Amino acid sequence: MDTKLIIEDHVVPQLFTTAIEAYEFEHKTHKKGKSNSKLETFGLLWGYSIPQKGDLPSRIVSTLATVETSALRHQEWVEPNLESLLTKKIFFEKYYPNVELIGTFHSHPYANLDEVQELKGWRASDGDEEFWPWLHEFLCPEQNQMAHLVVTVSSLNSKGWAYPSRLKGSENKRGYVLSAEYRKLWLNSYLTTSNENKDDGQKFKFSKNLTMDIPSLENRFWD
Template sequence: MDTKLIIEDHVIPQLFTTAIEAYEFEHKTHARGKSNSELETFGLLWGYSIPQKGNLPSRIISTMATVETSALRHQDWVKPNVESLSTKKRFFEKYYPNVELVGTFHSHPYASLDEVNENKGWRASDADEEFWPRLHKLLCPEHGQMAHLVVTISSLNNKGWAYPSRLKGSEEKRGYVLSAEYRKLWLNSYLTTLNKDSDDELEFEFSTNLTMNIPSLENSFWDI
């Protein structure tokens, strides 16, 4: 049975605007420093989890997102500061025990729509599939599941818009795509799970066995 990932409505603009800022605006370390744009960015998803009960699937509900401003950002990769991630987790556990760390997100920036299509840029990279289980083991070994989002962004030559729609084929249940002015955005979701091998050792594995639902995404863009 697929895990159900539910992203609450107000989390979506946090994800999209974070990716837009890293993509479209120059970033400097100081006023006269070298600037860069079209960067990847990284953040954490917070919320709560509900285990499987009877015929109901396990659920991960994200109610909040935070951005890792200390992450090393590049056009082709992003490297979060693990100490920062652990510090945020401890801070939430102490002062905001009503929510917990439930996942991560990061962006995939591309110069054009052709480049996205050529590289299938809305999908997780091989590096993502290797990194997420390691991060799950390091940060949340006590959690049975963690969700991971890829927010892909590219520029468009002409201003336009398109109703949000599901991804195609086997990815339909896991993601959305939409256009907003001179940019196109994709949102795809993945899972890491805690399992035990034949020797009763803990293993953390990459998975696509989930369905993502964003209740009002289509309504938010419907009349624009």
């Protein structure tokens, strides 16, 4: 049974605006320093988990997102500061025990729509698939599951707007795509879970066995 990932409404603009800022605006180390745009960025997802009960799947609910301002950002990769990740987790555990670390997100910036389509830029990279299980073991070995989001952003040649829609094909249940003025945005989801096959030496494994549900992007009731 697929895990259900639920992203609460107010978390969505946190994800999108973080990716847009790293993409569209120049980042400097100081006023006269060299600047860069179209950068990747990284953050953490917070919320709570509900185990499987009867016919209901296990659920991961994100109620908050935080950005890693100390992450080393590049146009093709991002490297979070591991000490920062641990510090935030400990801080939340002590002062905000009503939520827990339930996942990560990072952005994929692309120059234009053609580049996204050619490289399937809304999907996790090979590096993501290798990094996420390692990070799960490093950060949250006590948790059976963690969610991971890829927020992809590219520019459009002309101003556009469209209702959010699901990704196509096998990714339909895991992601969305939408247009907002001169940019296009994708949101795709993945999972890391406890590895039942301990013989391969990995405690956690990469998985696509989940469904993402974002109430603000869906029609909840139909006539």
